[in-house]
Amino acid sequence: MTNEIITQEEINAIYSKVADIIADALGCDVETVMPKASLINDLGAESIDFLDIIFRLEREFKVKIPRGKIVEAARGHLSEAEFENAGIITEAGMARVREFLSEVPADRLNSPQKYAEIPKLFTTETFCKLVIRRQRATAAGEAPAA
Amino acid sequence: MDGHFRAFSFVDRITRPGGQVRGLYQIPSGIAEFPIALVAEACGQLSAWTAMAAYDFKLRPVAGIAPVIELLAPVHPGQVLELESDIESLDAEAVSYNSLAKVDGTPVLRLQHCVGPMVSVEEFDDPQALKQRFDLICGAGAAPGAFNGIPPLDMKFTGLEPGASARATLHVPATADFFADHFPRRPVFPGTLFMHKVLELAARVAEGVPLPAPNTAWVPRNINDSKLRAFMAPGGSLEFEVRLAKQAGNELTIRVEAKKENRITGHSRIVFIAEELA
Numbered sequence: 001m002t003n004e005i006i007t008q009e010e011i012n013a014i015y016s017k018v019a020d021i022i023a024d025a026l027g028c029d030v031e032t033v034m035p036k037a038s039l040i041n042d043l044g045a046e047s048i049d050f051l052d053i054i055f056r057l058e059r060e061f062k063v064k065i066p067r068g069k070i071v072e073a074a075r076g077h078l079s080e081a082e083f084e085n086a087g088i089i090t091e092a093g094m095a096r097v098r099e100f101l102s103e104v105p106a107d108r109l110n111s112p113q114k115y116a117e118i119p120k121l122f123t124t125e126t127f128c129k130l131v132i133r134r135q136r137a138t139a140a141g142e143a144p145a146a
Numbered sequence: 147m148d149g150h151f152r153a154f155s156f157v158d159r160i161t162r163p164g165g166q167v168r169g170l171y172q173i174p175s176g177i178a179e180f181p182i183a184l185v186a187e188a189c190g191q192l193s194a195w196t197a198m199a200a201y202d203f204k205l206r207p208v209a210g211i212a213p214v215i216e217l218l219a220p221v222h223p224g225q226v227l228e229l230e231s232d233i234e235s236l237d238a239e240a241v242s243y244n245s246l247a248k249v250d251g252t253p254v255l256r257l258q259h260c261v262g263p264m265v266s267v268e269e270f271d272d273p274q275a276l277k278q279r280f281d282l283i284c285g286a287g288a289a290p291g292a293f294n295g296i297p298p299l300d301m302k303f304t305g306l307e308p309g310a311s312a313r314a315t316l317h318v319p320a321t322a323d324f325f326a327d328h329f330p331r332r333p334v335f336p337g338t339l340f341m342h343k344v345l346e347l348a349a350r351v352a353e354g355v356p357l358p359a360p361n362t363a364w365v366p367r368n369i370n371d372s373k374l375r376a377f378m379a380p381g382g383s384l385e386f387e388v389r390l391a392k393q394a395g396n397e398l399t400i401r402v403e404a405k406k407e408n409r410i411t412g413h414s415r416i417v418f419i420a421e422e423l424a
Contacts, residue, residue, distance in 0.1 A: 024371060027403075027413055048263065048375055051240055052211045055261055067239040 011035075011103075011128045017060060018128050025052040033124055036105055040120045050119065053127065063134035070130065071118050074100045089113040101126060149326030151279050152292035154336060156188035157229065159287035160195060160280075165233045167196045169283070172290035175224040181296065182217055183342035185227060185255045189245035190338070193231040194262065197241040199280055203273040207241045207262025208377075209337030214258035215369040225249045240264055270329035297322055301343055301386075308354020312388040316343055316404075320381035335378035340404065340412055341369065347388045348400040348416040358396050358420050368417035376411045384411065396420040 015035065023030035026043050039045040045053075054065050075083045076096050083093040089111070097118070098109050103125035162168040169192045173180045190209060198206045221227065227247050234242040241264065245257040267273050282288055297319070305313035318335045325333035345366055352364040378384065384404045392399040397419055404412040 025373075027371065027373075046375060048210055048373060051261060051263060052373065055211070055240075055242060055259065056213075059259065067237055 006129050006132050010132050011125055014061070014128055014131055015124070018057070018131065019124055021056045021060060022053055022124060022127065025049055025056060035125045036103070036123050038108070038120060039122055039124070039127075057127065057131055061131050061135065063131060063138055065130065065134055070122075071115075073133075074118060076100060084115040087115050089115055089118075097121075103129065149323045150275070150330050151288070152327060153294070153323040153325075154187075154327035155191065155288070155292065156184060156227075157191050157195060157283055157288075158290050160192070160284045163196065163199065163284055165196065165236075167192055167231050167233070169195075169229040170287075171227040171229060173221060173223050173225050173227065174291045174293050174295075176291075177223050177293065177295035179295070180221050180223055180225075181342045181345075182220060182255060183338040183345065184296075185221055185247045186212070186215060186257060186341065187336065187338035188227055188229055189231060189247055189255065189257050190260065190262070192229045193233065193241060193243040193245060193260070195280055195283070196231065196233055197236055197262070197264065198267065198276060200236055201238070201264070203267055203276045203280070205238060205264045206267045206270065206276075207264050208270075208334075209374050210240070210263045211261040211374075212257060212372040213260070213370065214256075215341075215372065216256040216258075217367055217369065218256065219249070219252065219254040221247075221249055221254050227254075234259070238264055268331075270332050270334075272330065275330075294323065296324075296339065296342070299339065299343060301346070303350075306350065309351065309356070310354070310390055312347060312351050312386075314347055314386045314388070316384045316386065318378055318380060318382045318384065322380070325380055332377075333380050335380065337374045337412075340374065340378065340384075341372065341414070344386075344402045344404075344412075344414050345369070345416065347386055348402055348418070351388050351390060351400050352398060352416075352418045355390065355393060355398055359422075361423050362396075362420045363423055364398065364418040365421045366416050367419045370415045370417060372412070372414040374412045376406065376409070378406070378411065382406060391415065 019030055019033040022033045026045055026049055037043055058065055074097055078096055094111055101121055104121050156171045157169045158171050160169045171188050194207050229247055231243050231245040241262045243260055247255040300317040301314050303314045328336050384406055387403045389401055391401040400416045402414050403410055
């Protein structure tokens with residue numbers, strides 16, 4: 001996935017649509033879908049909701065979002081062994097996570113961080129950035145990873 | 147009698163396999179009714195066959211998300227459902243599809259952007275048996291008439307404020323013929339039977355809403371944003387909360403939530419339109 005810097009302006013441009021989609025998918029009021037809200041910890045999202053949100057984002061923004069690859073995208077150029085060890089994110093992995101999930105409040109990005117719990121870090125803005133990355137990739141003619 | 151491929155199977159023939167799959171189902175003549183929710187089940191099963199075949203019967207979809215279901219016309223015993231499913235996307239995580247069911251060429255139900263998460267077949271059914279069944283329905287077709295109807299489902303109102311809200315408890319049966327087919331290795335209360343009871347509950351609340359014109363009735367026309375979050379095992383109970391969410395002119399929206407031990411297991415919004423009585 002393309003991983004250039006994403007500006008707050010870019011996020012703001014699509015934020016309300018993304019928030020509406022998350023609210024519809026979770027059956028909650030859009031006012032509760034705050035930019036820094038963790039979808040799992042704050043809004044009660046489950047894996048079925050992530051699937052729902054991804055499909056809705058695809059339809060709304062006309063992009064293809066590789067399923068099952070969002071967490072893998074956080075790994076970036078690091079190998080699996082460099083990124084996590086026995087289910088815990090390494091120091092190098094955490095540096096990568098802090099960079100990739102720059103929208104997540106710093107006090108939530110603590111070691112030890114379990115690999116399986118990375119989705120708990122995802123916020124509304126995380127999904128905005130996901131859409132923007134896919135829009136850029138689509139514009140660049142990049143096929144989504146299988 | 148073994149209920150596998152009998153008690154809750156609603157595709158007799160696949161007339162065109164593949165991503166734009168077409169099939170048929172003959173509603174048995176001898177049953178009392180065939181709820182519209184089971185037409186949705188037939189559409190879902192048609193899509194499921196395509197998804198299973200694509201993964202050599204190692205994976206199968208289960209009911210998950212139905213953003214839009216249009217209820218276009220009732221169906222009746224003896225009619226033949228003409229089923230169409232167009233697969234939007236399919237991978238090891240989920241299948242997404244649109245479906246249309248017709249009777250004599252007239253649409254009776256439409257599903258849009260349904261999503262079924264994929265799970266391991268072995269946990270639910272015998273892959274070889276599924277493959278053999280698929281070969282049968284893609285070839286000569288299954289003998290029609292196996293479905294004996296839905297048994298009475300024990301649902302009791304625990305609170306009803308007509309036109310406003312309701313609470314009810316559904317006791318999922320501990321045993322039922324449909325569990326042998328849904329699914330043989332892991333019985334699960336069908337999501338479409340959940341949908342069937344949701345429609346009943348919503349209709350009871352809608353009854354109490356004043357109609358905008360004489361000689362009209364509230365008719366359910368859409369089920370929106372349906373989601374099933376958990377499997378419902380035999381013998382459990384579900385608590386339903388139903389409330390009028392919105393009313394504007396000749397349209398009203400009823401929201402239904404189901405909980406098990408305080409966890410939301412499913413929800414839907416049902417849209418009713420005030421229509422002139424025939």
